[in-house]
Amino acid sequence: METLAIHTGHHRTHEGEHSEPLFLTSSYVFDDAEQAADRFAGRAEGNIYSRTGNPTVRIFEERLAVLEGGERALATASGMAAILSVCMALLKAGDHVVVSQSVFGPSVALFQMFARFGVSTSFVALDDVPAWERACTDRTRLLFLETPSNPLCVLGDLVALAAIAHRHGAKLVVDNTFCTPALQRPLALGADLVVHSATKYIDGQGRALGGAIVGEERVVTGEIFPFVRTAGPVMSPFNAWIFLKGLETLSLRMKAHSETALALAEWLATQPLVERVYYPYLASHPQYDLARAQQSAGGGVVSFTLKDADARRAFAFVDGCRLLSRTANLGDTKTTVTHPATTTHGRLTPEARRAGGVEDGLIRLSIGLEDRDDLMADLETGLRAAAVVEGVR
Numbered sequence: 404m405e406t407l408a409i410h411t412g413h414h415r416t417h418e419g420e421h422s423e424p425l426f427l428t429s430s431y432v433f434d435d436a437e438q439a440a441d442r443f444a445g446r447a448e449g450n451i452y453s454r455t456g457n458p459t460v461r462i463f464e465e466r467l468a469v470l471e472g473g474e475r476a477l478a479t480a481s482g483m484a485a486i487l488s489v490c491m492a493l494l495k496a497g498d499h500v501v502v503s504q505s506v507f508g509p510s511v512a513l514f515q516m517f518a519r520f521g522v523s524t525s526f527v528a529l530d531d532v533p534a535w536e537r538a539c540t541d542r543t544r545l546l547f548l549e550t551p552s553n554p555l556c557v558l559g560d561l562v563a564l565a566a567i568a569h570r571h572g573a574k575l576v577v578d579n580t581f582c583t584p585a586l587q588r589p590l591a592l593g594a595d596l597v598v599h600s601a602t603k604y605i606d607g608q609g610r611a612l613g614g615a616i617v618g619e620e621r622v623v624t625g626e627i628f629p630f631v632r633t634a635g636p637v638m639s640p641f642n643a644w645i646f647l648k649g650l651e652t653l654s655l656r657m658k659a660h661s662e663t664a665l666a667l668a669e670w671l672a673t674q675p676l677v678e679r680v681y682y683p684y685l686a687s688h689p690q691y692d693l694a695r696a697q698q699s700a701g702g703g704v705v706s707f708t709l710k711d712a713d714a715r716r717a718f719a720f721v722d723g724c725r726l727l728s729r730t731a732n733l734g735d736t737k738t739t740v741t742h743p744a745t746t747t748h749g750r751l752t753p754e755a756r757r758a759g760g761v762e763d764g765l766i767r768l769s770i771g772l773e774d775r776d777d778l779m780a781d782l783e784t785g786l787r788a789a790a791v792v793e794g795v796r
């Protein structure tokens with residue numbers, strides 16, 4: 404995998420470049436009129452215009468497809484553009500989708516918007532397998548989820564949910580942003596399509612927005628590509644160049660994120676002010692066995708609740724940290740700290756938030772690549788700041 408991540412997709416040009424070339428060009432020149440006619444008619448392969456294809460974007464796509472074990476990957480302008488493109492290509496009025504309650508907030512909002520176009524959505528609990536079965540109807544076309552979930556690290560059983568999808572003639576679509584193919588390969592477990600926000604770990608350094616769709620050639624090229632090339636939510640070549648270089652170090656980075664995250668999760672669980680820690684590779688995780696079966700490590704996101712905490716105590720923790728970045732983004736070399744109840748999940752009603760387990764005392768960390776002891780020291784500083792704020796009962 405590590406070798407493929409570094410070598411796939413680059414066909415060296417006449418310049419003999421060692422690093423992958425960046426083709427910043429919107430259009431391409433034809434040898435003669437007949438070649439142009441052949442390309443436009445689809446009789447000959449070749450570049451036409453960067454909305455329909457770009458050599459740098461193609462390197463990224465080939466690399467990601469190989470890493471996910473899919474036949475074809477299609478790059479998009481953002482993670483949301485990837486999800487939108489899957490839905491626009493595969494759904495029509497009258498169709499129904501089943502979606503995990505615990506997906507990225509804008510993904511929930513997107514599926515709700517589809518109601519205007521006659522596509523209905525049932526939201527179900529990610530870890531309640533029978534609920535997915537019950538939610539399926541003869542109009543269900545897609546099942547959509549992320550695993551592990553954000554911020555509580557709940558897992559979806561990919562093998563079980565793929566079986567349910569296929570029994571109902573539907574496709575299982577997995578947002579693999581959190582694990583990336585370095586830790587989890589949903590297609591091998593039965594998923595039909597993988598989507599990504601490359602903005603997170605695939606970049607890994609917080610620089611660019613991008614997304615991708617991976618799956619069978621027949622579906623990705625045959626059904627989804629016609630929407631993307633027409634509607635235009637394509638990835639810029641510059642961003643593709645960033646992401647394809649990101650793929651080269653993805654495996655190393657995901658291992659390092661996961662090792663530090665596990666060590667810090669174990670340490671947090673021993674702290675007197677910490678009520679509960681959420682991390683897939685903690686032995687206390689209720690789906691620990693499933694995590695070991697479908698992910699090769701726990702990933703970079705760790706969440707925890709502070710004891711007797713209202714938002715004030717949680718804010719004191721967040722503001723007490725010196726090294727951690729206060730930002731809602733994740734998947735960066737820099738460790739980030741977020742208070743989900745007032746940021747990423749702030750638009751939910753307090754009841755919906757609590758029902759989903761996003762309490763006022765919940766903190767989400769995206770563990771970066773800094774020194775583990777420095778991170779631990781900073782968490783300790785944050786915990787001390789939270790401790791002097793009077794708790795609530």
Ligand SMILES: *Cc1c(COP(=O)(O)O)cnc(C)c1O
Binds near residue numbers: 507549613
């Ligand atoms: C960030 C994110 C998205 C959306 O990606 P963008 O690149 O911001 O459009 C989708 N899914 C998950 C799990 C994410 O974290």
